[in-house]
Amino acid sequence: MTNDVGTRILIGVVLVGVLGGLVVVYEAQSPEHSPYPTSHQLRTDWSGHVGEQLYVWTRVVEIEETHMVVRAGEYEMTVEPVATEATLGDVVQVYGTIRPNHRVTAERLIVSKQSKRTYMFGVSAMAVVVTTGLLLLRWRLDRERVVLTQRRG
Amino acid sequence: MADLLTHVLVVYVAGTVLSWRTERVPERYVPVAMLGAIVPDLSKGRLLFSLDPLETALGLPLSWLAFHRLGPALVVALGLSLVFVAEVRRRVVVALWLGIASHFPLDLLVKRASLRAPPYLFPLSWWNPPALNVYLSSDRWMAVVSAVAACAVWLADRRGTSADRRRETSTSDGN
Numbered sequence: 001m002t003n004d005v006g007t008r009i010l011i012g013v014v015l016v017g018v019l020g021g022l023v024v025v026y027e028a029q030s031p032e033h034s035p036y037p038t039s040h041q042l043r044t045d046w047s048g049h050v051g052e053q054l055y056v057w058t059r060v061v062e063i064e065e066t067h068m069v070v071r072a073g074e075y076e077m078t079v080e081p082v083a084t085e086a087t088l089g090d091v092v093q094v095y096g097t098i099r100p101n102h103r104v105t106a107e108r109l110i111v112s113k114q115s116k117r118t119y120m121f122g123v124s125a126m127a128v129v130v131t132t133g134l135l136l137l138r139w140r141l142d143r144e145r146v147v148l149t150q151r152r153g
Numbered sequence: 154m155a156d157l158l159t160h161v162l163v164v165y166v167a168g169t170v171l172s173w174r175t176e177r178v179p180e181r182y183v184p185v186a187m188l189g190a191i192v193p194d195l196s197k198g199r200l201l202f203s204l205d206p207l208e209t210a211l212g213l214p215l216s217w218l219a220f221h222r223l224g225p226a227l228v229v230a231l232g233l234s235l236v237f238v239a240e241v242r243r244r245v246v247v248a249l250w251l252g253i254a255s256h257f258p259l260d261l262l263v264k265r266a267s268l269r270a271p272p273y274l275f276p277l278s279w280w281n282p283p284a285l286n287v288y289l290s291s292d293r294w295m296a297v298v299s300a301v302a303a304c305a306v307w308l309a310d311r312r313g314t315s316a317d318r319r320r321e322t323s324t325s326d327g328n
Binding site for chain 1: 156157158162165180183185188191194197200213214216219222225228229231237238239241264266267272275279281289290291292293
């Protein structure tokens with residue numbers, strides 16, 4: 001491997017190409033490998049999937065006594081029964097059967113409280129700070145060669 | 154995903170303890186492996202930047218989610234290794250890949266209503282492994298447990314380093 005900046009940029013460009021290819025292949029092929037209808041399929045043809053199983057991450061927008069309305073991206077659905085601990089704005093994983101008229105009979109519901117999710121993003125930001133700090137304790141930037149090199153001692 | 158702090162602290166604890174036991178794992182590669190543990194969660198970039206405009210402009214399907222799969226994450230690690238000096242680049246790649254490899258087993262523990270995890274092994278396989286449903290990503294106890302373990306390891310590491318320094322000093326004084 002070389003230290004030459006030009007060569008590294010060239011290798012970087014090739015890697016970005018490979019990465020882009022993988023991303024495109026993943027996104028293009030994932031619908032046919034998914035055991036469940038995709039968001040796009042449900043948005044465009046809900047009735048064509050009635051009776052199939054559905055698994056989707058949603059956000060609660062309305063709660064009634066017998067059902068709740070949840071939003072997944074650009075479409076909404078009515079889910080029965082109501083997740084007991086769900087409140088407006090919570091994220092709910094819905095696994096169940098697709099019914100006519102954008103309704104779902106849920107078999108399993110998992111609720112992530114919105115307040116806990118805010119905490120999750122906070123500690124995740126801390127992880128980036130801790131890692132960057134430790135990295136800079138052990139490695140330093142060699143401006144001349146434009147590389148990270150190990151600190152001595 | 155487990156929260157990111159748990160991911161990096163688990164790698165910190167495992168890597169530091171390993172560095173005590175074998176000289177083949179120098180401590181300076183521990184934060185490199187921690188960086189590797191972060192790579193799959195680049196998929197969270199979707200919360201910051203939408204790929205829709207790029208998708209429309211290129212006419213190709215794009216998704217941040219692909220970063221949370223084995224193949225794309227390993228390629229990102231190769232790219233990151235280019236930032237490091239050439240002499241250590243191979244070891245950096247290994248450290249980054251080990252960090253990435255640690256990420257997926259922890260994510261298998263996340264609760265999923267479908268009882269199935271995503272196809273992490275893409276492009277090797279589209280298999281959806283079983284989800285072990287132990288915790289939610291937003292649960293606090295894993296971060297607390299991993300933080301306590303990391304503090305204990307950090308303290309033990311500092312003591313070990315101080316003892317080594319004292320030993321080196323007394324040896325050189327003896328000489």
